[in-house]
Amino acid sequence: MNDDDIPFDDQPTPSESAESLKALDELFLIAGQFATRAAYADLLHFIARFRMYSPFNAMLVHTQLPGATYVATPKRWGQQYRRTIRPGARPITILQPKGPVLFVFDVSDTTPLPDALPLPPSVTDPFAILCGTENGELDKTIDNAKRDGVRVHQCEFGSQQAGQIETVNTRDVFHVPDDPYFKGKREPVTVRYELLLNSRQPREEQYATLVHELGHLYCGHLGSPNQKHWPDRRKLDRQVEECEAESISYLVCTRSGIETPSAEYLAGYLGEGGRMPPISLETVIKMTGLIQRMGQSRLPLRKSSTEE
Numbered sequence: 001m002n003d004d005d006i007p008f009d010d011q012p013t014p015s016e017s018a019e020s021l022k023a024l025d026e027l028f029l030i031a032g033q034f035a036t037r038a039a040y041a042d043l044l045h046f047i048a049r050f051r052m053y054s055p056f057n058a059m060l061v062h063t064q065l066p067g068a069t070y071v072a073t074p075k076r077w078g079q080q081y082r083r084t085i086r087p088g089a090r091p092i093t094i095l096q097p098k099g100p101v102l103f104v105f106d107v108s109d110t111t112p113l114p115d116a117l118p119l120p121p122s123v124t125d126p127f128a129i130l131c132g133t134e135n136g137e138l139d140k141t142i143d144n145a146k147r148d149g150v151r152v153h154q155c156e157f158g159s160q161q162a163g164q165i166e167t168v169n170t171r172d173v174f175h176v177p178d179d180p181y182f183k184g185k186r187e188p189v190t191v192r193y194e195l196l197l198n199s200r201q202p203r204e205e206q207y208a209t210l211v212h213e214l215g216h217l218y219c220g221h222l223g224s225p226n227q228k229h230w231p232d233r234r235k236l237d238r239q240v241e242e243c244e245a246e247s248i249s250y251l252v253c254t255r256s257g258i259e260t261p262s263a264e265y266l267a268g269y270l271g272e273g274g275r276m277p278p279i280s281l282e283t284v285i286k287m288t289g290l291i292q293r294m295g296q297s298r299l300p301l302r303k304s305s306t307e308e
Contacts, residue, residue: 033063040276042066044247044266047285048254052126055251055288057094059281061104064092070123071104081123082116085109132257134203137295141210144294146174147301148229149192150217152210154199163209165195167222189301192225193217208249208260211291215248216241218287219280229302231283240277243269244284251288256295 034040043062050058052070061068071092077083089109096102107123121128142152150165151172173188195213197206216222220233221241246269250262293299 034281035275037274037276044251047288048251050126051255052122053094055255055285055292059285060094061092065090065106067108068092068106070107070126073102073104077105077110081110081119082113083107083110084113086111132259134207134258137256137258138203138207138210140296140298141207141214141291141294144299145195145214147189147299148217149174149189149225150195150214151191151193152195152197154197154206156200157196157198162201162205163195163197163213165193165213165216165222167192168194193222204253204258204260207258207295208253208262211252212245212249212262214291214294215245215287218290219244219248219283221245226302230287233280233283237277239269240279243277244279247279247284248288248291251284252292252295255288255292 034043043059046062046066047055047058050061050068053061061071071094072081074085077085085105086109089105091103091105093101094104107119145152151174168191170191172191174191175188195210197209199206201209218230219241220231221236221244223234224230224232246262246266249260250266253260253262
């Protein structure tokens, strides 16, 4: 792996606690950088279109250089694009999973070498809107949700009902197959949550609803059986809960190139002027990365309580 091949990984690790989430949220609260609805909407739009890095790193780029369009390390600019960094250019600091921080530069801070070719559309127009369709993300996410005890039912509802998630008390279990990340036989996963989707809706809208409801779960709105996996943030204001869940739905769907009504729904929360409700920006960004990965590939099973 070279210094540019950054894994798409924002998954909270067992060492990350509620205190670490609170620390970054307090920092943003003090700075007041995204306290207004307009500033928050701009941040979400940037993260949604800035697909070359993870949601968390996209947030860091926007925080340091709001006008950035495409960033890369000096090594990549030189080797892949035959461009050099302009003297005096300001580096942007992002995180490198399982390694030190990485310094990147925006395309506006580079100049072409004599043998440089014209920049490709991925650099000149990285924010191009991808109006694609659901391509297996729905089924993969449903399968990955089983590791957290989420049972999804696709039922026929009226047009005004999209979906919902609730905590249940059952003795039902998922016999989730073993995976190469762990050795030995895995314990069955108890069904803790029932999530309903409207099967009458197109798959794209079902996916947006699924992500929204999982956003409620992983933001801790229903509590948490293990805060090493996601926080327990019950009894929040309803407006806070809905804004967090819809922010995640918009970010995940847009970054995946899936066209859904989530942007319209989110506009309902951000359309008015004034200040943002006291959401946890850190939680929104981290769980966006988690749920997006759930739609891309199979995730490792959670460790049982006896192994943590």
